[in-house]
Amino acid sequence: MELKNRVKESERLNASVVFSLEALDFLETEGSASLTELSGALGIHKSRVMRLCGTMEQMGYVIRRGEDARYVLGPRVLSLGKAFERHNPLLHVLRPQLEQLARELDENVSFQIIRNDRRLCICSVCRAQLMRYVTPEGSEAKFPYGAASKVMLAWGPAELRAKILAAAPYPRYTEHTPTTADEVLRAIEKTLERGYAVSREERTYGTAALDVPVFGAGCELLGALGLASTTERLTPELIEKAVPALRKAAAYIQSMTAGAEKFVPKMPRRDE
Template sequence: MTEQKDRPNAIEKALELLLAFQSQRAAWGVRELAAHLGFSPATVQRLLKSLKAYHFVEQDPETRQYRLGHVYFRFLEVLQAQYPVTREAAPIMRRLSYDTGETVHLNVIDGRERVCIDSVESPQALKAGMPIGNRSPLYAGASSKCLLAFCPDTFVESYLAEEDLKALTPNTPGTVAALRQELAAIRKKGYAESLAERTPGLGSLSVPVLGHGGNLLGALSLAIPELRYRDPAHKARCLELLQSAGVELSRRVGHTGPYPPAGV
């Protein structure tokens, strides 16, 4: 009886199926997806047929593989409207991208990961992309480390005690001691920086977005191709403009204290 009770129902199977579509694997064939999920191909085919009817998935006519459907764009505006920080951030992000020529992205913590909730792409031919929905662990990359650094101490200690720091590139922080030292430096400076910690050829700068009482709401970041990131004058200008944008956005969403908060 227990085994039967623990078996996922049709709705749970459909949710597991949808969660299999990630930026690292955006398209699936039926048999590949069935093997990945541990479901029968017939079950996966049936679920996909139902999801396709409501545009949650669509099928590429050439490859016959499935990908997420366009229905999610209907939810994007609703989700962003529920978070005041995205409304306030939008004009600031557009101006920051125009002034720096770089991609600007807004990030929050979701569980134990960083997730991008809004992005303004660089107008330049050589640019660093950051799609909405992109995820990464909290120990790699400027935006991730910025979020982690300004989290409450209880969360930080729990994360450091439990997270397995897997090297994404040779530049990824490799030990808890090294990461802890970086987090302390970020809190002291008020910003985070990284080069090729998640993706080779990509540099990043990030500042916290703070709300009422200094609580962390997110991280505002610039994604910069390594070629321009290594230009000291450009990097310094980007950091100055980013910090000003971080102060402005934090004030707009209710922060009245020091930025970054004293004693963090």
């Protein structure tokens, strides 16, 4: 009974901690924010935001700029990111594989995971000539856009797929953007049929991507491994060359990640 109570207690969310982490997430996305903007984003009173930010400022997680009184991320966030990279065995497996793929294919390569209702890039290797089409480490993107989204919706949790399909229609960015649940379902079926996903100009003109699934030791989806390129460069010839290389790397990652799935970051939100 005592163990059961401890497990339940560990699953409870502390509101102040959640609001603080959401504030950091907001600053990561926006770059900087005023007290009023943070209050609106978090849905809490400015006096509470001030106390939270004051605490995080004392601890080095945020900085309040003197010239405009806006909050930005502090140096402790960088040190935590570096510590995560040093001590995460999954990244130790991923980075050499991505570096090899980037050299072999001469393309930007990334590994993305599911984080709540978004996808998160946890490892990325870039080629200098393609800096415009990089997927930065730590960046998040919305479903259902992009090849990585198709991989995650095809092989990921059924609950995620149902949630994303129920959110249709989706905003249109280009004439190639999937906006209906039927379009996304057809893309998922095509992805399952051929074993990889391709996207072209779904959010930004001139961009294209190719992703394959990476499974964990228990055959559950670990993430999406793929390249971000341009519509001109992602030719049938490149796809023919890249798919076997990506699959080989995915198989190696799977073989080396027994027990490393627990290091894939997951962060529940307040509304869960």
